[in-house]
Amino acid sequence: xxxxxxxxxxxxxxxxxxxxxxxxxxxxxxxxxxxxxxxxxxxxxxxxxxxxxxxxxxxxxxxxxxxxxxxxxxxxxxxxxxxxxxxxxxxxxxxxxxxxxxxxxxxxxxxxxxxxxxxxxxxxxxxxxxxxxxxxxxxxxxxxxxxxxxxxxxxxxxxxxxxxxxxxxxxxxxxxxxxxxxxxxxxxxxxxxxxxxxxxxxxxxxxxxxxxxxxxxxxxxxxxxxxxxxxxxxxxxxxxxxxxxxxxxxxxxxxxxxxxxxxxxxxxxxxxxxxxxxxxxxxxxxxxxxxxxxxxxxxxxxxxxxxxxxxxxxxxxxxxxxxxxxxxxxxxxxxxxxxxxxxxxxxxxxxxxxxxxxxxxxxxxxxxxxxxxxx
Amino acid sequence: xxxxxxxxxxxxxxxxxxxxxxxxxxxxxxxxxxxxxxxxxxxxxxxxxxxxxxxxxxxxxxxxxxxxxxxxxxxxxxxxxxxxxxxxxxxxxxxxxxxxxxxxxxxxxxxxxxxxxxxxxxxxxxxxxxxxxxxxxxxxxxxxxxxxxxxxxxxxxxxxxxxxxxxxxxxxxxxxxxxxxxxxxxxxxxxxxxxxxxxxxxxxxxxxxxxxxxxxxxxxxxxxxxxxxxxxxxxxxxxxxxxxxxxxxxxxxxxxxxxxxxxxxxxxxxxxxxxxxxxxxxxxxxxxxxxxxxxxxxxxxxxxxxxxxxxxxxxxxxxxxxxxxxxxxxxxxxxxxxxxxxxxxxxxxxxxxxxxxxxxxxxxxxxxxxxxxxx
Numbered sequence: 001x002x003x004x005x006x007x008x009x010x011x012x013x014x015x016x017x018x019x020x021x022x023x024x025x026x027x028x029x030x031x032x033x034x035x036x037x038x039x040x041x042x043x044x045x046x047x048x049x050x051x052x053x054x055x056x057x058x059x060x061x062x063x064x065x066x067x068x069x070x071x072x073x074x075x076x077x078x079x080x081x082x083x084x085x086x087x088x089x090x091x092x093x094x095x096x097x098x099x100x101x102x103x104x105x106x107x108x109x110x111x112x113x114x115x116x117x118x119x120x121x122x123x124x125x126x127x128x129x130x131x132x133x134x135x136x137x138x139x140x141x142x143x144x145x146x147x148x149x150x151x152x153x154x155x156x157x158x159x160x161x162x163x164x165x166x167x168x169x170x171x172x173x174x175x176x177x178x179x180x181x182x183x184x185x186x187x188x189x190x191x192x193x194x195x196x197x198x199x200x201x202x203x204x205x206x207x208x209x210x211x212x213x214x215x216x217x218x219x220x221x222x223x224x225x226x227x228x229x230x231x232x233x234x235x236x237x238x239x240x241x242x243x244x245x246x247x248x249x250x251x252x253x254x255x256x257x258x259x260x261x262x263x264x265x266x267x268x269x270x271x272x273x274x275x276x277x278x279x280x281x282x283x284x285x286x287x288x289x290x291x292x293x294x295x296x297x298x299x300x301x302x303x304x305x306x307x308x309x310x311x312x313x314x315x316x317x318x319x320x321x322x323x324x325x326x327x328x329x330x331x332x333x334x335x336x337x338x339x340x341x342x343x344x345x346x347x348x349x350x351x352x353x354x355x356x357x358x359x360x361x362x363x364x365x366x367x368x369x370x371x372x373x374x375x
Numbered sequence: 376x377x378x379x380x381x382x383x384x385x386x387x388x389x390x391x392x393x394x395x396x397x398x399x400x401x402x403x404x405x406x407x408x409x410x411x412x413x414x415x416x417x418x419x420x421x422x423x424x425x426x427x428x429x430x431x432x433x434x435x436x437x438x439x440x441x442x443x444x445x446x447x448x449x450x451x452x453x454x455x456x457x458x459x460x461x462x463x464x465x466x467x468x469x470x471x472x473x474x475x476x477x478x479x480x481x482x483x484x485x486x487x488x489x490x491x492x493x494x495x496x497x498x499x500x501x502x503x504x505x506x507x508x509x510x511x512x513x514x515x516x517x518x519x520x521x522x523x524x525x526x527x528x529x530x531x532x533x534x535x536x537x538x539x540x541x542x543x544x545x546x547x548x549x550x551x552x553x554x555x556x557x558x559x560x561x562x563x564x565x566x567x568x569x570x571x572x573x574x575x576x577x578x579x580x581x582x583x584x585x586x587x588x589x590x591x592x593x594x595x596x597x598x599x600x601x602x603x604x605x606x607x608x609x610x611x612x613x614x615x616x617x618x619x620x621x622x623x624x625x626x627x628x629x630x631x632x633x634x635x636x637x638x639x640x641x642x643x644x645x646x647x648x649x650x651x652x653x654x655x656x657x658x659x660x661x662x663x664x665x666x667x668x669x670x671x672x673x674x675x676x677x678x679x680x681x682x683x684x685x686x687x688x689x690x691x692x693x694x695x696x697x698x699x700x701x702x703x704x705x706x707x708x709x710x711x712x713x714x715x716x717x718x719x720x721x722x723x724x725x726x727x728x729x730x731x732x733x734x735x736x737x738x739x740x741x742x743x744x745x746x747x748x749x750x
Contacts, residue, residue: 018393038708040694048423075694077673084681192670200677295567298452302575306459319415319450333413 018050022067023247023260030071031251039072039256046265058235058267069260071247079193079223079243080200082261086227086239087205089263094277096204097230098238103213104190105220105242107173110183111211114176115155117148124148125214128159132212136160162211166194169209189222221245225261229271238264238271285314287374288338288354289331292318301342304352304367313374315340331357338374393425397440398622398635405446406626414447414631421640433610433642444635446622454568454598454618455575457636461602461614462580464638469652471579472605473613478588479565480595480617482548485558486586489551490530492523499523500589503534507587511535537586541569544584564597596620600636604646613639613646660689662749663713663729664706667693676717679727679742688749690715706732713749 019025022045030041049065068085070078083100090098108128112121123146127139134142139160140153158176162169170191177183190209197207205227213224222243229235241261248256272278290301301317308315316336318327331339341353352370355362365373394400397420405416424440443460445453458475465473483503487496498521502514509517514535515528533551537544545566552558565584572582580602588599597618604610616636623631647653665676676692683690691711693702706714716728727745730737740748 038705070694073694077667077677077692077694080677081692088684196670196674196677199674200681292452295571299571299574302452302455302571306575309463317452317456319445319448319452330413 019047020051021049022047022065023069024250026067026069027248027258028251030256031248031253034253037072040070040075040078041072042068042070044068058264058270060266064265066263066265067260068262069258071258072256074257076189076192076196076223078259079189080196082225082241082259083193083197083202083205083207084200086225086261087202090205090227091203093268093272095230095268095271095275097206098204099206099208099228099231100202101208101210101213101226101228102190102193103210103224104186104222105224106182106186106222107177107190107211108186108214110177110180110186111156111159113180113183115152117152120146120148122218124156128212129214131160159211166198166207166209169211170194173211186222193223215240215242219244221257223259229267230275233271233274235267235271235274238267240264285334286316286336287313288315288340289327289334289336290315290317290340290342291324291327292321293343294321297342297344297347300347301340304340304342304370307367308371308374311371311375313371315374328357340370394422395426396424397422397442398444399625401442401444402623402633403626405631406623406628409628412447415445415450415453416447417443417445419443433639433645435641439640441638441640442635443637444633446633447631449632451564451567451571451598453634454564455571457600457616457634458568458572458577458580458582459575461600461636462577465580465602466578468643468647470605470643470646470650472581473579474581474583474603474606475614476583476585476588476601476603477565477568478585478599479561479597480599481557481561481597482552482565482586483561483589485552485555485561486531486534488555488558490527492527495521495523497593499531503587504589506535534586541573541582541584544586545569548586561597568598590615590617594619596632598634604642605650608646608649610642610646610649613642615639660709661691661711662688663690663715664702664709664711665690665692665715665717666699666702667696668718669696672717672719672722675722676715679715679717679745682742683746683749686746686750688746690749703732715745 026043026045030037044067046064046066048062050062053059053061055061068082070082083102086098086100090096108125109118109121112118112124117124124143127142127146127148130142131139143153144150158172162172164172170187173190174184174187177187194207194209210226213226215224215226220242222245224242225240226237227239229238239262241259243257243259245257246254247258248254290298290305292298292301298317298321305315305317318330328339330336337357339355339357341355343353346353346364349364351364351366353362353364354370354373401418401420405412419442421439421441423437425437428434428436430436443457445457458477461473461475465471483500484493484496487493487499492499499518502517502521502523505517506514518528519525533547537547539547545562548565549559549562552562569582569584585601588601590599590601595617597620599617600615601612602614604613614637616634618632618634620632621629622633623629665673665680667673667676673692673696680690680692693705703714705711712732714730714732716730718728721728721739724739726739726741728737728739729745729748
């Protein structure tokens, strides 16, 4: 071990390091092109990224990151648009009934402030985020272990049974956070976003305020989003995002706010598979198989195939002059609906014998009729 | 170093190894599903793969592999179809004038046989492959260095100036290889493929026989393909492939022949960029920008935007109620052709003021007219 040249090793590893996310490269791009870009700048990007996580269902080491971000505007209309985008995409995919959960970093800061645990903000939110998994007692135990006082927990009590409509929750928060400037900012942001989304309506998604939502708190500065699969499907979040006020700071461009969402492509695919939303692949088979009677006939067949393909019709030639039975069996197994017979006599007559494999019916047609029947 | 547990290290590395190509996983798939698959089995696949090569123009460590393969048929019609596929794809991309070079492993074996260098087949072909780069003298020097006799070089002399049409080259080879059974098999395969392709015609590509083409000789057993960019564009091969007679052997399924081609996606993109074949991205901008006069008006705008987007029209809302000048400037810089003014009076009248930024012309229209004008 002591013989390894660590400097070389580091170069070697970093040179070959894999893309971890698309946000940092995007921030670099924005800084590099800041004078050519018109802000607000919107972009989407779909690319494979890697994480060294322990693989499990819905958690892969290589997965496709699908991001949509807007940088250079503080306007909450961006949050509204991104919620619309989630709704529109999931509706188009046929995945009705997803829940878009929303929270706000300023709400979490405000809560920590009013319960007197501002210095324990991270510990507080990390524990609260686990409410689903470990329950009220578990969360409280973890908070106490982290040094949050009994008194603070009493004040935080309403959060453990935080139910109602979005509007009711906002009014509860408004009451709870009335002494926190930061918290009230968060309440007002949430109120604008939720009221506007409500006014505009969603196609199939539900919007819910989830006061336990944290998602890597250090990252976000405003809205926090998470999308969960339609009820009854056991899959973690299938999307997430939020606002980060200093996206480009690490590359030297300060105070450029950004807000973005991500789609969990691989998980979405798993969910769609589970509810059987993918079309049957047999639909993509050839419309007709040209039988092969030898190279001379096959050449004529191929000339026709080229013309048919140019009009968008999927056809294929059986590659060998095998026994006819075998060729028919191939068409049958591949669910190809028609077989085309182009033997010596058909070639002479400039006709094609078209056999419907479902009905057994055969007709002799010219090229134009063939095109019509196969379209 | 001696303290490293090599077994653990190997697991660690292999567990995290990156995909090198798509052919081996494809072979594994075929073997695993051999009882469900109907042969000949065709598939295409597009995925990122990695090579630890030294990066340079057109040579990346991560690139997209685009493969099309057929397994389970020895028919030369597959080679014909794959050449058609190359022609069709490059024609559709607007890349007319690519050259599809073809050779055959059996030709190379035959040549080595008739010049008495069968035991030096690899050295011979590796050297011959460099004719373009190091010239006749360079190739001969390398062959002599590798122990190929002067006598063999004299017999191989015709290959160094192997010109003519494809048919002329085939006849020359037929003469040169008349004493080699293997070589004549290769000649006959090439003759069938080239004659058939010639009969069928190509849209924009050229087919050429290149007797120096080897492409990792150990891999291929029949046809060898390589595609070079249209003349005048300095880029290595933008595609390649060939027939491999025992694709699935390493996974225990013997004698399943396969033939496949690959598209060099990243290089093709570079070439298309060079000849300016990508459409201007400004074409993808919004058709109209809704000005933002404050949240009340913006809400009306957003309701309209949602409806317009549902009909496929790209429109956007300026996110802040900034000075109107600034909003117009944004539309201008982003080449958005129309601005839509939806102020208090327009909202009352259920009308939209549409301004054409090119002509300065303004008209007030209702929603249905708006849709028509923006489509």
